[in-house]
Each structure stands twice: as C-alpha cells, then as structure tokens.
Amino acid sequence: MALKLVFLGRLADAAGGEEREVAAVPSIAALIAGLEPDLSAALGGPRVKIAVNGNIVADRAMFTLRDGDEVAFLPPVSGG
Amino acid sequence: MALKLVFLGRLADAAGGEEREVAAVPSIAALIAGLEPDLSAALGGPRVKIAVNGNIVADRAMFTLRDGDEVAFLPPVSGG
Amino acid sequence: MKDVRLLTEPFNPGAFVGPFSNAHPGLGGICSFVGEVRPGDGVEALELRHYEPLTLPGMDALADAALDRFDLMGLLIVHRTGVLLPREPIVLVSAAARHRRDAIQAVDFAMDHLKSDSWFWKREKRADGWHWIEPREQDHADLARWQEKITQV
Amino acid sequence: MKDVRLLTEPFNPGAFVGPFSNAHPGLGGICSFVGEVRPGDGVEALELRHYEPLTLPGMDALADAALDRFDLMGLLIVHRTGVLLPREPIVLVSAAARHRRDAIQAVDFAMDHLKSDSWFWKREKRADGWHWIEPREQDHADLARWQEKITQV
Numbered sequence: 001m002a003l004k005l006v007f008l009g010r011l012a013d014a015a016g017g018e019e020r021e022v023a024a025v026p027s028i029a030a031l032i033a034g035l036e037p038d039l040s041a042a043l044g045g046p047r048v049k050i051a052v053n054g055n056i057v058a059d060r061a062m063f064t065l066r067d068g069d070e071v072a073f074l075p076p077v078s079g080g
Numbered sequence: 081m082a083l084k085l086v087f088l089g090r091l092a093d094a095a096g097g098e099e100r101e102v103a104a105v106p107s108i109a110a111l112i113a114g115l116e117p118d119l120s121a122a123l124g125g126p127r128v129k130i131a132v133n134g135n136i137v138a139d140r141a142m143f144t145l146r147d148g149d150e151v152a153f154l155p156p157v158s159g160g
Numbered sequence: 161m162k163d164v165r166l167l168t169e170p171f172n173p174g175a176f177v178g179p180f181s182n183a184h185p186g187l188g189g190i191c192s193f194v195g196e197v198r199p200g201d202g203v204e205a206l207e208l209r210h211y212e213p214l215t216l217p218g219m220d221a222l223a224d225a226a227l228d229r230f231d232l233m234g235l236l237i238v239h240r241t242g243v244l245l246p247r248e249p250i251v252l253v254s255a256a257a258r259h260r261r262d263a264i265q266a267v268d269f270a271m272d273h274l275k276s277d278s279w280f281w282k283r284e285k286r287a288d289g290w291h292w293i294e295p296r297e298q299d300h301a302d303l304a305r306w307q308e309k310i311t312q313v
Numbered sequence: 314m315k316d317v318r319l320l321t322e323p324f325n326p327g328a329f330v331g332p333f334s335n336a337h338p339g340l341g342g343i344c345s346f347v348g349e350v351r352p353g354d355g356v357e358a359l360e361l362r363h364y365e366p367l368t369l370p371g372m373d374a375l376a377d378a379a380l381d382r383f384d385l386m387g388l389l390i391v392h393r394t395g396v397l398l399p400r401e402p403i404v405l406v407s408a409a410a411r412h413r414r415d416a417i418q419a420v421d422f423a424m425d426h427l428k429s430d431s432w433f434w435k436r437e438k439r440a441d442g443w444h445w446i447e448p449r450e451q452d453h454a455d456l457a458r459w460q461e462k463i464t465q466v
Contacts, residue, residue: 009292079296159429190346196340
C-alpha cells in the first residue's frame with residue numbers, strides 16, 4: 001500500500017533525495033499535503049508538472065491515485 | 081599584341097574551347113564584334129558578365145582594353 | 161531512418177555521423193549540429209538529469225515531428241545524461257535529406273525543441289558547489305518561431 | 314579562424330571537421346553541412362568548372378560576410394571542382410560558435426550564397442552526353458531571404 005515519489009531537478013534538493021516511498025493516498029492534493037510543509041509548498045506551485053506512471057497529469061484535482069503508482073514531480077526544465 | 085579570352089560554362093562550347101588568344105583591340109564591343117557571328121551573339125547578351133584580369137567590368141561600353149589583358153566571359157552560374 | 165539515443169558515457173560525434181551518412185545512399189545533403197559543454201565562466205562540470213519514462217519517448221516524438229514536418233531521409237538524435245566535463249559533446253543532431261533546406265531546418269527545429277522542450281534538468285558545478293540552471297527566456301523565443309510558422313501556413 | 318579551400322580531389326568531410334572543431338576549444342556548438350552528388354536521375358558524373366581569379370576570392374569574401382554577420386569563432390568552407398561521381402562530397406561548410414543559432418544560421422547563409430552566388434558552372438553527364446545546368450529560381454528565392462532580413466533590421 002505505497003506510492004513511489006520521484007523528484008526531478010531542484011525538487012530533489014527540497015525533498016532531500018531523488019526518490020521516496022509514502023503510504024498510498026487517493027488524491028494528489030492529499031499526497032502533497034502529507035509531506036513536510038517546505039516540500040509541500042515547493043511541489044504545489046503551478047509551474048511544477050506531475051506525471052503518474054510516465055504520463056503527464058492534465059487535471060491534478062480530478063486524478064485518482066492507485067496503490068503502486070509512481071508519481072514524478074517535474075519542475076521547469078533547464079535552459080540551454 | 082594580344083588578348084587572352086576565357087570562356088566559362090556553356091560559352092566554352094560556343095567558342096569551341098575554354099581559352100583562345102586574339103589580336104588586341106581597344107574596346108569590348110570591337111572584341112566581341114571581331115569573333116564568329118554565333119559566338120558574338122552568345123557573348124553579347126545582357127546575362128553574360130565580363131571580367132578583365134579577374135575584376136568584373138561594371139560598364140563595358142566605357143572600358144578600355146590593354147595589351148595582355150585576360151578577358152573572361154561568364155554566363156549565369158548553375159543552380160544547386 | 162530514425163535513430164534516437166540517450167548515452168551515459170562520452171561519445172565521438174563523428175563515430176555516429178559517418179555510419180548515419182552511409183545509411184542514406186540517396187541523400188543530397190546532411191546537416192549536423194554538435195553542442196558541447198562550453199568551458200569557462202568557472203564551470204567545472206555539468207550534470208544532466210532526466211526522467212526515463214518521459215525523456216526518451218519525448219525525444220522520439222520530437223524526431224517523429226521533424227520527420228513529419230520536413231522532407232527527410234533520416235534523423236539522428238544523440239543526447240548525453242550524467243556528469244559531463246567542459247568540451248564534452250552533450251548533443252548531436254544529424255538530418256539527411258535530398259535537399260539542403262530540409263536538412264538544415266530540421267536540425268534547427270530539433271535543437272530548439274531539445275533545448276527548451278525536452279525533459280532534462282541541468283546543474284553546474286562551480287567552486288562553491290552545484291547550482292541548478294533555470295529556464296531561459298531566449299529558449300522560449302526560439303521555440304515560438306516554429307509555432308508562428310504553423311499559424312502562418 | 315577562417316579556412317576556405319578549393320579541392321580538385323575527393324575529400325572526407327570528417328577529416329576537416331575534426332581538426333576544425335579542435336581548433337576552437339571555447340566553442341558551444343558546431344554546425345556542419347555536407348552536400349553530395351545526388352545519385353539517380355540517370356546522372357553518371359558531375360563536372361564543376363570555376364574561374365580561379367574570381368572563385369576563390371568570392372568564397373573568401375563570402376566567409377568574411379558570414380563572420381561579420383554572425384557571432385562565430387570560426388568558419389570552414391571546402392568546395393570541390395573537377396569531375397565528381399555520385400555520392401562524392403561537393404561542399405562542406407562548418408561553423409563554430411558560442412551559441413547554436415549563430416552556427417546554424419551561418420551554415421544556412423553560406424550554403425544559400427555558395428549555391429546561387431558563387432562562380433561555379435556545372436554540367437551533368439547522362440547516357441546521351443554532357444548537359445549544362447541552368448540557374449534555378451529556388452536558389453534566388455533562398456538568397457532573397459537574407460536580403461529581406463537586412464531590410465527588416
């Protein structure tokens with residue numbers, strides 16, 4: 001009963017690591033709210049995209065997570 | 081007392097060779113007029129540029145040739 | 161022929177361009193771009209991180225878009241990940257086409273999209289440690305060039 | 314670094330691009346275009362004639378124009394003359410720059426001018442003999458792109 005979280009770019013610094021496991025929760029909002037306040041704030045911004053199992057989530061408010069999902073947090077990509 | 085003529089591209093076919101020597105004449109008009117009629121017609125067209133000693137002639141009517149000059153006849157260059 | 165690769169080790173662009181060129185015997189022209197880690201500005205190393213489930217499919221979709229948009233015989237995209245030192249190649253794009261404009265434009269198109277629209281996060285190592293690289297406005301302007309063209313057509 | 318050459322024998326583009334790249338240790342990107350004699354259409358050979366007193370100075374002036382117009386570290390132009398067989402390289406242009414747009418645009422600029430504005434006369438050998446190649450309208454349109462840009466700036 002777990003979710004795998006992946007933090008890309010500078011979000012890995014905010015999370016203290018590139019990956020972590022957390023107990024499964026049904027919504028992305030609940031997932032983010034359950035993390036440390038600083039990390040929660042960093043992940044919740046509008047510029048952070050979220051991918052679940054390799055697919056970008058279009059509407060995170062409506063998305064239902066399932067046990068075993070891999071949730072990746074993607075900050076804006078770096079410039080050239 | 082001669083001029084060296086150089087024929088580029090298809091003008092070499094019209095002249096029957098890439099180079100030839102002719103007796104020196106003072107003007108480009110006289111030079112062209114002294115050649116075979118078919119070649120004369122091919123060289124006189126507005127799309128044929130003329131270089132004397134490696135420099136393109138801007139106003140061929142006003143240009144004075146000198147003994148030993150190399151006169152090159154340059155048709156439009158080929159496309160890519 | 162479409163050839164898209166992510167590499168974790170240093171590579172020699174010529175070792176890819178030669179076979180790519182030979183694989184398209186009917187080509188009229190081949191355009192290649194190689195981007196390297198620019199030395200100077202106190203940068204000691206560059207790290208490129210990516211997210212496997214998005215990065216390679218994204219590069220593959222970009223190659224398809226270029227093949228669809230330009231009249232190409234083949235497209236090669238090679239991109240490094242991991243830690244790179246100054247002067248190491250980061251990216252190679254090579255396009256083979258019957259006519260030069262398609263080859264040159266496809267490379268321009270692919271590089272603009274790779275630079276601003278692909279899933280790479282970069283950080284630089286300087287004397288005082290690692291620093292993440294932010295998005296650049298110029299990259300978005302470069303990308304907008306291709307969107308305008310779509311609207312104009 | 315400016316390097317402009319007319320060659321009468323077949324050449325390997327990689328043998329020029331490698332040393333050219335190494336000669337610019339501070340570069341960010343290098344763009345290269347190689348044009349080859351396109352096989353097919355019944356063409357058995359291509360002959361390029363030139364006029365020495367104009368052709369090489371013209372290529373040199375073109376290189377100066379590109380170096381003046383774009384922010385380049387170096388520009389390499391290699392062009393064949395004489396009789397070429399299908400698949401042999403005719404032309405190589407390579408531009409080294411700090412930033413990719415300058416490198417790519419310089420190659421585009423140099424190729425457009427080499428194709429339509431340089432002193433080469435070409436003829437093709439087919440089963441029924443040699444045929445001179447005429448100017449192409451597309452080449453003039455390609456060249457006009459750069460003149461419009463001057464007016465717009």
